[in-house]
Amino acid sequence: MKKRFLLAASMVLLFSMVKAQGLHYGVKADLNLFQLDGQGIQSHYNFGGRLGVYANYDFNKQWGIQPELLYAQENTRRDNDFSERYIHNSNPTASKNVKLSYLTLPLLLRYNINRKFTxxxxxxxxxxxxxxxxxxxxNKNAFKRSDFGVAAGATMTFDILxxxxxxxxGLTNVxxxxxxxxxxxxxxxxxxxxDIK
Known part of the structure; x- marks a missing residue:
């Protein structure tokens, strides 16, 4: 229920912002270094990637909001001690590689330092x-479906790029x-x- 509400609220926010004059939206892509910390999993960063769309709307010169909708491909690896830690239901012939695909919804507050930096x-x-x-x-699932976290970063603007x-x-135990x-x-x-617009 919470998942559907969050998705619906994000879509309503995106569509309502489309009519606004100060709205910008576009496409995005990034290189994502993904790490899963925990017993039975190798805790180091692995390469993945994300593709998606975003919108941003500034309420004034300093403050704005930026929702995004992204498809993320993440990779991690099983550690050598996985079967020792999960004796009763581990697959002894399991592959070391694990691939996870997420639909990701960041909802970010923007603070514009100046025209170049946010x-x-x-x-x-x-x-x-x-x-x-x-x-x-x-064929049991090893990973929970939901992951909630907090994001922080910075953006440098060059016209539409x-x-x-x-x-x-991540704050959730997955x-x-x-x-x-x-x-x-x-x-x-x-x-x-x-930026497309």
Whole structure:
């Protein structure tokens, strides 16, 4: 229910902003360094990527809002001790590679330092739409569907082109196997936005 409400609220906000004069929207892509911290998983950054759309609306010269809708492909790896930690339901012949695909909704507050530099911060909700792993027996899911986090970063503007860097700290335990070992996500991103309007 919460997921549907958040998605509906984001879409209403995006569509209502489309009619506004100070609205800008466009497409974006970034390189996403993804890390999953937790027992049984290798805790180091792996390359992934994100593609999507964004809109931003400034209320005045300093403050604005920026919702985004992104498709993210993330990669992580099973650690050598995975079967020892999850004895009862681990798949001993599981592949080391894990691929996760998320639909991600950041809702960022913008602070414009000047025309060139902007600071962004706000909540981010991610919904797991695809999980490619065989970590557990009987095709059980190892990862929870929802991941909530906080994002912060900065953007540099060159006319219609924007270059940004962002860090996202996951607050949700995404381990769906049991509650003994929490798994939490971390992401570092660098990318570009291009204004369509």
């Amino acid at each position: 600071i962004n911060a706000g909540p981010q909700y991610s919904f797991l739409v695809y999980e490619n792993d065989d970590l557990l027996t009987y 924007h270059i940004y860097a962002r860090y996202v700290l 381990n769906d196997i049991d509650d003994r070992y929490p798994w939490k996500t971390r992401q570092a991103q660098i990318g570009i936005d291009i």
